Every structure is written in structure tokens, then in C-alpha cells.
Amino acid sequence: MRQPAGGQAGTRGPWLFGVRHHGPGSARSVRAALDAVQPGAVLIEGPPEADALAHLAADMEMRPPVALLAHATDDPGRSAFWPFAEFSPEWVALRWALDRGVPVHFIDLPATHTLALRAADEAEDDGAGTDADKAGEAGKEEHPARPHPEALRVDPLAVLADAAGYDDPERWWEDVVEHRGGHGSGAEDDAGEAALASFRALGEAMGALREEFGDGGHARDLVREAHMRVRLKAARKEHGDSVAVICGAWHVPALALRTTLTADRALLKGLPKVKTGLTWVPWTHRRLARAGGYGAGIASPGWYGHLFSAPDRPVERWLTKVAGLLREEGRHISSAHVIEAVRLAGALATLRGRPLAGLTETTDAIRSVLCEGSDVPLALIEDRLTVGDVLGEVPAAAPAVPLQRDLERLQRSLRFKPEAADREIDLDLRKENDAARSRLLHRLSLLRVDWGTPAAARSGTGTFRESWRLSWQPELAVRVAEAGVWGTTVASAATAKARADATSATHLADITALAELCLRAELSEALPDVMRALADRAALDTDVGHLAQALPALVRSVRYGDVRGTDTASLAEVAAGLAERVFVGLPPACTGLDTDGAQELRRQIEAVHTAVGLLADTAAAQVDGPGLRQRWRAVLRNIADRESAPGLVRGRAVRLLLDEGTLDEDAVARRMGLALSPGTPPPDAAAWIEGFLGGAAGGGMLLVHDERLRHLLDTWLAAVPATAFTDVLPLLRRTFSAYETGIRRTLGELVRRGSPVPGTELLPGTPADGFGPGLDPGRADAVTEVLRHLLGELVPVGVGDGGSG
Template sequence: MTASTMRTGTTGPLLLGVRHHGPGSARAVRAALDAAGPTAVLIEGPPEGDALLPLAADERMSPPVALLAHAVDDPGRASFWPMAEFSPEWVAIRWALAHGAEVRFIDLPATHTLAMAKDPTWRDGEGEEADGGDTDGQGYGLRVDPIAVLAETAGYDDPERWWEDVIEHRGTGAAPNGPPGAGDLGPGAGEPDPLAVFSGLADAMAALRETYGHGGHDRDLVREAHMRLQLRAARKAHGDGVAVVCGAWHVPALAEKTTVTADRALLKGLPKVRTDVTWVPWTHRRLARHSGYGAGIDSPGWYGHLFSAPDRPVERWMTKVAGLLRDEDRTVSSAHVIEAVRLAGTLAAMRGRPLAGLTETVDAVRAVMCEGSDVPLGLITDRLIIGDALGEVPDSAPAVPLQRDLTRLQRTLRLKPEALERELDLDLRKDTDAARSRLLHRLRLLGVDWGEPSGGRAGTGTFREGWRLRWEPELHVKVAEAGVWGTTVLAAATARARADAASATALAEITALAERCLLAGLPDALPVVMRALADRAALDADVGHLAQALPALARSLRYGDVRSTDTAALAKVATGLALRICVGLPPACTGLDADGADEMRGHLDAVHTAVRLLPGTADGSGDTGEDVTARWAAVLHRLAARDSVPGVIRGRAARLLLDDGRLAPDEAARLMGLALSPGTPPAGAAAWIEGFVGGGTSHPGGGMLLVHDERLLGLVDAWLTGVPAEAFTDVLPLLRRTFSAYEPGVRRTLGELVRRGPSPQGPSRAGAAPPGFAAGLDERRADAVLPLLRLLLGAAGDDDNELLGAGR
């Protein structure tokens, strides 16, 4: 029995070879099932999902959705079988349920596929993903692309365009006389025989399988053996009234005559793992991805339109595009729509296509509605060609207890999962927003990154919190993985925090965990974390580690009050860390090389910011905070005055004291004068300048100090002009790093100040006029740059007369 005769429906089962997620294939499957009326429908998919198939008829089930199978003992090992409204498998399932036909899956069970994904013996495909996907002739993971071979045979240079012309445009208004190659797979659209296209496609795939075998995938042989066994069992129960919907690549293998013994031999000894299966929502954006859990469809929104449009798909599509552009306040009239439809049709005729495809419609929209711009076209691609659809699954679908609790919380807090990224601004003074914040922080602690904080909390705190939310389908896997920690989000987050505290090895890890516990509102986990923090802090004598740990504790103390959290124990630990840093920091800052000094300067900035956030330091209330602040100021004074400390640290300490009002301007000028004196090596002086006026985590605008204090600017200018020529090259990189970090406006203002010289009224602060400024231009020094200018401008000859005075 040949592959073609098996598809006629007169003898043997009805083998319907499809391309997954193809609207043309979906329409053809529906027409074939209506014509043949089988009593059983077999579908390529995991048999563990058979019990879930009736849910497809639930009115609350809205595609795109996916079957999720994951290992019971390792939920992170998972596979998806996505289905959209235009997927042939989904159409076949809905048809069978509506007509009372038996429907079940016949692919290799997930218990084997999940185990094989971790077994190197079965990793025989290049780039293959454990996503439940199938090599259906699309070339995913195949060493040969069957569609590309067929398209090349038909004279096409684009496999996607060939498939769209021959299959996807069937029944959408294509002319009966299709493009070259269309007749090879059966009659064009409008022909009476709904099975002809499957017969032609089966013959084409049979020829390819004769040439290329299994395409380089041994696993396909095992899958096809299992499908043949399931097909035999169905035929015993239903005779020839059986229809099979599978990837077109598998049709020749299912039509092949083999023995039961041979097929069972291929399945013998396969690895196994216990699995659970459920339905989960899917998105068009995930369908459009070729890796991970995606299905590799470039234009799911366009495919969905082709499947749902009853007629005139191009006209209806252009109307959708016009509506979207109008919603974005772009001027699009009915005349634009008419002209775009005409242009798309003309382009299709010029290119020999039966109907305008996505390429023609995009070209027409760009030319007519977007005026040649790709900017609005990007919006059309994102919203319509790809689409932002997110499926829904009824509550009756199986789910882990943690997922059910999360769903309940999402409804209670009115946080609906959405495929599009959206901003969420929370006011923590409101009960609902505070609860939303706790939920998002608990999920992040569990590794379920539904929300990402947008913007950090800088300065002295805020009652507002920003989030970026986007729900991705694989988060269902993350929720299943987190289910081992508890049956509710609160219980799971608490258990996870306790476990992380017990396993953390670095002090900074525990302090960060303490901060997350406060943000997430986990009072039962905080005592365990605090004990681990106290133990680790007592044993860690590294000042760098203590400095890394303190900022997270200070933030926790500052913002814990917003959530009405008791932070007394945390305050005690934070104060102890700060005092230990005050004792150990001066010795730790001596004898450092350049890299170590830069790292320590970062610690200095972080600790300074943290000390200012400790309780009692902002308004003078609280003896403990005042004591820490005074101790810290004393440490900065010692660092600023100690010659054995690297210049970058001494300069930073002086700057921090000056900004806090604990160092008089005259004293700051004196320290700068000492650091920039002729007796200081140029490299050491440049490092001091980097620390004093360079940017940092707590002082990103260091250049503004020079803008507003001409005396300090004069000191820098005088030192810079006095650097010996042989040393200038050595200090130039450090100076460039310092001043290039300034904002462009600050650099421009400093340049104008230096060019202008001192103000007629004298310096902005009391004292003598700053040195280093000149009343007029030094022509000799200005002319020294002429050779460089000639090189940059490409001026020929040695005569510089024409350049003399160019800058005067």
C-alpha cells in the first residue's frame, strides 16, 4: 500500500501530514476530517496528555496553550507542546471532541522523551531543544531541510514563501492556477478533493525519506515505531475509520510496512522518568521564537489572521493595520487602505504569487501607510505580525498547589499575567500595593522572575516602588520547581530563605538575603537569617567583605519601616558591622596597589552611603547612630591626612568630609595644595585628584565642585600646567579617566572657566586669586599645537602662517 493510497480515505487509515502551526494545514485538516468522518483521531503528542484532552472543549480554554510535561522529581526538566488556534493538532482535537470521535496522542511518551533529553546517547541532533517540538519538515534540528529541497525543486529561493504559496494560501482566495510547484502537491484552492494536498505532500516526503532516511535523527525512528504501534491498536478497535494528524515528515514512516516485533525492539530499554502533565497558557511571542521553548513561527499573528479570516484576507489585514496606526495617532485614511491593497496585489502578481503574502503586505504598508519609515512598521510587527496574545486555561486543569495559590493571589491583588511588558508603580502606603510588592519579592526569592524592579532606591528612601511585569510561559516551570519548598507562596518563600541562609558562604550573600526577606515580608525566616548573619559577621575579619555587606543592611533598615517591619535585631548587627569597619578600615587602606586602591575607594563610597542611612544619623535622634557617624567621620579624617594611604583614597575621604560639612573649605584647599605640591610624584597627585573630583557611586557629579569653587579649580590648573613633560604622558590616562566621566555640560563649563580666567570680582570663595589663570592668551603655547592641527586638518606644506592666530 503506497503513501498516496493511504491518504485517499478509501482504504487504510487517513494519514494527514501537516506542518505544525500552519493555518493552511489546519484548514485542510478540518476539511479532510469533515469529508472522511473518522471515528478515531490520533495526534502527534505525549500520551500522558490523553486525560487532559476533554479540557480543550471547555469554553474557558483559549489558545495559544501548551501541554507541559515535567519530571516529578526534577520539575526543571520539562517539555512543552504548544498549540495555537491555527495549529492543525488543535483543530483536530476540537473536531474530534465536537463530533464524538475518540481522540488521543500517539507520540513517544514524555516519560521517555524527558529522560532521553538528559541522556547523551540520544542527543543526536544539532541544535535540538527539549521542548516537545517535532521535526516536521521545517528543518528544526534536521541536517537536511525537506521544505528547502522541495522549494528549490519548484524553483523558489525562499522555502517559507514556497510553503505559504502552496499550502498556507489554500482556501484564502488564491487563484486556481497557483505558482510553479503548486500542482505537485495537488489542486489549487477551491478544488473539490480535500485529501489531494495530503496525498501530494505524502508523495513528496516519501521521495525525500528515500533519499535522506531519517534526516540524521535516530530518535525519530523510535518515535515513529511507537506511533506505528499506537496506529495498529487503533485500527483493531476502529478499522479504517482512523485519522492520524502528524508532521508531514513522519507520514512515509507511518505508511511503511513493519512488524510489531521490529517496532517493539526499537522501544526496548528506553530510559524513563516519572512525569506530570498539564495545560498552561502560551503566547504568540513564544511561538515566534526558534530556541528554548519557542515553536519557530516568524509571524503567528499573521498566521492567526489567515486562519480566522473568512474571505478577503489582505483587505481585512490592511484594515487591522490602519486601525492600529490610527490608535497611535497616525493619519491613515480609507484611501491608504485601498491603495495598500492594490499595491500588495500588484507586487504579488509581479512576483508570480497566487495571493499577496506577508512580504507583499509589509512592503505595501511600509510604502503607503508608513511613508517608507521602518519605525511604525516595527510597531505593526510587534502588535500584529507577532501579536501579544496570551492564552487561558480553566481552573479545572491540573496544577501544583503552589500554582493554585499564586493564581488565587493574582486574582485577589488584581495582578493579571500579561504577555506584554508593562510598568507597575506601587505606593507602599496602600495595603493592596504593599501586598503586591511582597508577592513580587517573594516570587523573585523563589526564582520566579515575573517582575523586575525598575530603578533603584537612591538617597533617603521612598514610598514608591516601580516594577516591570511580563509573564513568560516557562515561568510555569519555575513555579513547579519552586513547589518543592511549599504549597503556598508565603510558605515556599520562607522555606527557601531559610535554606539559602544555611547554605550561604559569603557575608554579602546573607546580608542581601536579609534585605530580600524584609522586602518580601517573611517574619518567620528573618530570625534564621539574622542568626546566620551574626555568626558569619563574627567570623569574617575581611574589611572588604564587611564593607560589601553593610549597604544591604542599611537599606533594609531604612526601607523596612515602610512595610512596618521590626528591624531591631537587624539594626544591632548593622551597627556592629559599621563599628568593625571603622576599626579595620585605616590599616586595610595602607600598602595597596592601584587596583586595590580603586576597589577600596568603591567600598569607601558604599560604606559612607550606608552609614548615613543607619537609624539616628539623619535627624540626630538615637545615640547609637550618632556614635557611628562620629566614628566614621574620624576615620575619614585619618585617611585624608595619612601619607601611607593611596592618593585616590585620601582624595575621596577629603571629598566626602567636605560634602558633609565636616571639612572646612580652607582645609580642603590646604589638603589639595599638599597633595599637588611639587614634592608629590605626578602619578600620586593625579590619583588624589581622581579621588577628590572623580565620579563615584555616591558622588557621580564630582566636576560640579570645580565649577563652583574657582580656588580648587585654580589649584588643579596650576598643578597641571606644572607637570614635567616627561611625567605628563604617565598621568594623562588617569586624568582623562577622571574628567571624561563628567557630563558634557560640566566639561564645557570647566573649559569656559579656564579660557576666561579668574572672575574680575576674584574667586568665589575668600582668599587670594587662584594661580594658574592668565589674563591673556599665551601665544607661544597656543602656537605649539599647530603641527598637530596641520596633521588633523590635512594641511600640506611647512608654512603655518595661515594657521597662526586661528584660535585667537
């Protein structure tokens, strides 16, 4: 094995600079080393197809973080990313070469193989072998070292940190790389010599690890490294030995191996291929974090970006940023707080033997001084600064599918710039620009490009207002590429997708939801196809549950169509016909239900009740609104008086009729008396109470103001046998726990004072209804032992014998 990294400045190459992906210390060292050796060509770990796109990195509109996106042209969902941040060593090397006119090439395994191998791996999980596996096995045979059986998927940083006596690889890396030599100090020549020395040391360390662990459980790396060696040999043939390679430190020993071109090409023979497209896409700091699922991610991209950009005094500058954020959030942070936090971070670094305060020390100082020991503001700092939500930008010259171009045009014309941070917006559909934004978001939702998700409106309930929660994530670029098969513009793609979804939908509720979405997205060309599918499916579906689930979305479609000026006459007719079928099928469906079925039917009845009211109000010109209401009320009466229906459903029907004014208080009291009669099993009576008093708002106030209902409930509850009380208690607790605290307190006071039987008056000195004339000694003594265990000597012996307690 030859020397894995270049020697002193001016020494002949090639130079192998092993880096940590997205390591700011590595990025600074790469820049210093390149300045020192001045190579004639730069080779970077990445897909070779990106050579044609490398020049875009120097475009003024390119702002990292960005990523190379490769996707299979016939299956855009099959994709891979190669992210770059401002502090990524590969990005620094790329910009260094472009700024100086030095040829730059990517040398990793081509994306055409990477995507095909990923599909092969998925097939292997199903028991099928792949050519890639055979190539990997052949590589193992030629590699001089054999991996330890237990050393699967070795983390080289963790091994080196453990050897140095560190239990945290991140802290070890900060101490030996990120904080080495300070920031902005020393001459350029000294910086170059130090960088070259660090690369030599790291290359030797990785060489020792590869000799010990072989491929470390990364069998696919053998194929990648063979391709890197082939590309390195080609570059040396073209540019001589003045070649600098920037790659992951783990690969340096493999690239330094003396192998034949024939052997390396043998490893690459027979690899599967797939036709691939490549482009630049925006990336985010949040997606660089490990929490985002990125394999080469780092724990704190915002902190690493700060370390790379801070010319000096990084701790002081970081704490100043933190203070600014906390001030924006309304916390009182003075300069004295910052000074004290800096001192504490420095003291902690000294006590822990670190060359400079790292993220751990600064975080501890922030928690103690700026956050006063609270983790709540600290979580905000970690989210906004330590990780961050920076979103990169790519130039318009970058390749993109036509759908992406149309989306960018719409975003510009609507002044609707994507942002990585979560934010909520309110749209007033009476305004032209807001209505256009709403159309765009709904069309993207139909294409499964979930830039925005509907949120509850902050104020008002009018249909002219919408609230959205927006967050643009890098994965949406893949979704846009996938959606490109449906059309070249957002409107045409959404129309085609809606037509396809209408044809393939199997459930009535799916089609009604699609009709609602088409109206909100104003896809007038797709709506006729959706309506035909809706009418066909509605005619064939006989499940009343499916019909009840579909009706609310259909009625909302009618309502939103009225707001947006869409002709919804045919839609209203379908909704009215669907409602009539629900009216016919709902009463028989109330028989033979278990508890879960009763709960689901109650929700469906509530949804249909709301939908019928909206349909009668908004579609009076197309349907008989008053007649529709009357027929629905008759259905509710039928359910309320149907003895075979569950108590939960009957109670809800009675409550809806009461709220509508169809039943007066006498009729409700009579039905409640029947439901709570001694002949009714206690669980069924409790379910009736839950249906009548639970769920909808106002159940508690109804009991507060109606003494007869309260008396009926109190009398029934007092008569429930002890053996059945434990069965009905969960139902009652679920009902009454939903009331506001003030209502529960008022009901408690009313019960404590007692309520007279309707039509009678309490005589002076008569105990309140439900209460005895005094303390029951036997019942009091039954809990004495429990209270003594809980309260100790505060409970006297013999409470029932006249003790004061």
C-alpha cells in the same frame, strides 16, 4: 511503501495528514479533510499521557495558545512542552474530534521516555552511552535507506523550497500552502478534495526526501515513529480503517511503512523511564517564535494567526490592524495610507510572481507608506503584531501543583492578572492591596519565579513606593512546579526556601540580601533563622570587603522594616556592629591596592557612607546615631590623610568630608595642593582628581564656583610633563566627560578667560593665566600639515609666518 495519505472523500483509510506544526494553511486543510472523510477516530502527534487531559481543550475557559507541560515528578525542572496555537493543525484536529464526539488519542513517544531520554542525552555528552542510542542504531539497520553523510539534520522545507527555485523556505511555504485557493472561497466539497490532494502531494514529496536522506540526521525520530506505528495499529484494531492521523509531514512516509508489530516493539524495548506529571499551561505567541528558542517555532506567529482567522481579504485586514496600532502610538495614519499600502503590497506580489501578497510584501509596503521609510515604527509592528504577545488561558480543572493553585487564588484576590506583555507598575505600600502585591512579588522572587523584577521608581525616593517590571512567561509554570517542593502555599514555600538559603549561604552579602528580601516579603517566621545565620557569619567573616558589601543591604532592611512596621531592633544592632567592624578594618585595607582594587574600594566607601547615614537616621532608638556618624567621619579623615592609600580613595574621602561639612574650603584646598604638588607622580595626582571631582554629582559645579580649586587644578595641569600627559589624559577625560554639557562649557569659558592667582588681580593687558602673549609660530607650524590634509586649501602656507588662518 503504500499510499501515504488518504484518497478521495469516502475512500477507506487510514488517512495520514502530514502537516507543518503551527501552519495555518495546514490547519485549514486538516479541517477540510476531516470534514470530507469523517473519520471514526483521530490520532495526533503528542504524548499519549495527554489522552486523559484532551477533553479540557473543549472547556470554555481554554483559550490558546496553550501547551502540554510534562515534568518529572521528582525533578520538576526536567520538563518538556508541546505548544498549541489556534492555528496549529493538531489543535484544529483536537477540537474537531471533541466537538463531534469522535475518539481522539495522542500517539508520539510517551513523555515518560522523552524526559528520561533527554537526561540520557546529557549523560552521553559526558561520554556515557544510552539505550536510546542503541535503539536508534537498530532503527537505522532496519530502515531501507541510508542517510547521506553530509545530510545531517535535514530541513525538509528548505530542501523542497530549493528544488522549487526558492531561496526562502518561509516564502515557498506561503506560496504553495498558506495562499493556495484564497480565503473563504469555494464549496466545502471542493475544499475537501483540494485538501486531500495537497496531503497526497506533500506525502509523496516527503517520501522522496526520506528515500534520499533516510532519517535526515534525526535518529531519535526512528524510535518515535515506531511508537506511532504501534499506536496506529492499536487504533485500527479498535476503530477499523476509519482513522485519521495528524502528524508532522516528515513522519508520514515512516508511518506508511509496512512493518511488523514485533519489529516496532523491539525498537522501543529498554527505553529509560521516569515518573511524569502532565498538565495544560498557558503559552504565548512570543514563545512560538523561533527567536524564543522553540525548536518547531515559526518566524511570525501573529501573522499566521491573522491568516488563519481572516475569512477574506487578509492583506487589507492586516494593514488595517497596523494602522490602528500606529494611531494608538500617536502617528497620523489616514485611510488613504492604508489604501495606498494595499495597492503597493499587491503590486509587489505581482512583480515577484506570488499568488498573494505575503508578509514580506506587506512589510515592505508598511515601511514605505505607513512608516515613511523608518524602521523604528516597523520594529514596534513586528513586536506587537507580527510576533505578538497573546497569552493563553487554561481552565481551573486542569491538574496543577497546590502551589500553583494558591498562586492563582492570590492573583484573583489581588486583581493581579498575569500578562505576557512587558509592563511597569508602581506600588504604594501605604495601600493594603499594593502592599499585598509587593509581598507576593518578593515571595515569588525568593522562590526564583521571576514574574516581576524591581525597576527604578518613576517619581519620588520614598521607601513607601516600589516600581516593578512584569512579564509572565510560560517557563514560569516550570519554576512554580519546581518551587512546589518547598510548600503548598506561596507563603509557606517562601518561608521554607528562605530558611534553606540561610543555612546554605556561604557569603555574608548573600545572607544580608536574604534578610532584606525576607523583610520586604514579610516572612516573619523565617527572619529569626536568617538573623541567626547572619550573626554567625558576620562574627566569622574577617574580610573587610565582604563586610562593606553586606552593610548596605542590611541597613536597607532596617529602613524597609521601619516602613512596613516590622520590629528591626535586633537587625539594627547587627548592622551597627557590622559598621563598627568596617570602621576598624577599612583604613588598613587601603594599602597596596592596584587600580581595579582602588576602584572597588571607592565604591565600597561610597556605599558604606550612604549606609551609615541611613542607619543613623532610621535606627536612632537602637544605636547611637550621632556617635556612629562621628566615628565614620574620623575613619574618612584617616583615609584622606593616609599617604599609602591610592589617590582615588583619598580624593573620594576628602570629597565626602567636604559634602558633610566636616572639612572647610581651606582644608580642602590645602589637601588638594598637597595632592597636586610637583613631587606627586602625575598618574597619582590624576587619580586623586578623579576621586575628588568624579563620581558623585556636583564635582563640576564645585570647580565652577571655587576659584582656588580651579586655579590649583589648572596650574597642576599646565605643569604636567609632555611625557606623562598621555598617561593622565584618560583619567582626566573619564572625570570631566561625566559632567553635563553646560558645566563643561562654563568651565571652558572660565579657563579661556583665565583665573587670577588667589589674592591677586589681573592688570589691564596682562595675558590670562595659562596663555602666552600671542600666537606661537613654531607650535602653530607643527600642525599645519595635518590641518592641510584635513581641510585642504583652506589652510594657508606658513601660518607661523604671519599667514591669516
